[in-house]
Amino acid sequence: MNSVQLQLRVTERTQQLLQVAESYFNISIQQPLIRFNLKGKTAGMILFPRQGSCTIRYNLPLLNRYGEAFINTTVPHEISHLIARTLHGPKIKPHGIEWKEIMKRFGASPNRCHNFSTNQTEGRNMRYFDYRCDCRSHRLSTIRHNRIQDGVIYLCQKCGTRLGN
Numbered sequence: 001m002n003s004v005q006l007q008l009r010v011t012e013r014t015q016q017l018l019q020v021a022e023s024y025f026n027i028s029i030q031q032p033l034i035r036f037n038l039k040g041k042t043a044g045m046i047l048f049p050r051q052g053s054c055t056i057r058y059n060l061p062l063l064n065r066y067g068e069a070f071i072n073t074t075v076p077h078e079i080s081h082l083i084a085r086t087l088h089g090p091k092i093k094p095h096g097i098e099w100k101e102i103m104k105r106f107g108a109s110p111n112r113c114h115n116f117s118t119n120q121t122e123g124r125n126m127r128y129f130d131y132r133c134d135c136r137s138h139r140l141s142t143i144r145h146n147r148i149q150d151g152v153i154y155l156c157q158k159c160g161t162r163l164g165n
Contacts, residue, residue, distance in 0.1 A: 003064050006071070007036055010058060013071050017079040017106060024105065029086055036060040041118040044074040046081045048090065054082060066116050076108035135159040 001009070011034055018029050030053055038045055038057040047055045056078045063070045080102040081094065088098045095112045103110035129145040131138045133156035140148070140163070148154060154163045 001067060003060065006063050006067055007060075009068075009071055010034065010036075010063065010075055013075045014056070014079060017076060020106070021079070021083045021102070025083070025087060027086060029082065030054070032056045032082060034058070036063065043070065043114045043116060044078045046078045048085065056082075062114075062116050062118070070116070073108060073111075073114060076103060076106040077111075077114075080106065080108075129165060131163040131165045133159055133163050134161040138163055 014032070014034060018031070021027070022029055032046070033053050033055040035055060035057045036059075038059040039061075040059070043059050043062050045057045047057065049055075058074065058078075062074075080099050083102050084092060084096075084098040092098050095110075100110035127142045127145075128139045129142070131140050131148075131154075135156060135158055138156070140154075144152075144154065148163070155161065156163060
């Protein structure tokens with residue numbers, strides 16, 4: 001199958017799973033937006049905005065490489081998040097018992113992470129920065145480094161002193 005056909009299969013599978021859930025749980029579920037713009041090592045992700053429709057983002061290179069295996073694992077995974085949140089509200093654990101039960105209802109294995117090889121996928125190369133406290137050195141990611149630059153204070157969990165570079 002080519003990329004366009006695979007994307008169409010994802011949309012079709014999404015519709016099928018939503019229909020199953022609506023019938024089984026006797027609920028109405030708002031259609032999510034589907035995007036194929038996720039990069040890196042993550043296969044899929046669902047975003048719940050404060051207002052409007054949720055968005056499911058899929059990793060197109062992984063979909064293209066793994067095809068039906070991706071559709072049979074990643075699509076139920078993301079749709080289960082949508083259904084669990086619809087049924088139980090936003091405060092449940094993302095991969096908790098509610099989500100696992102829905103995955104089982106779909107006949108999918110309730111695994112938190114995929115097992116697709118991501119060696120050839122595009123992703124960010126993380127940079128790390130060295131910081132020190134009174135007892136040792138710490139390697140912090142760019143995210144934490146930038147937060148420190150913006151005034152956030154991080155303390156060493158061992159000695160309790162402030163990290164500095």
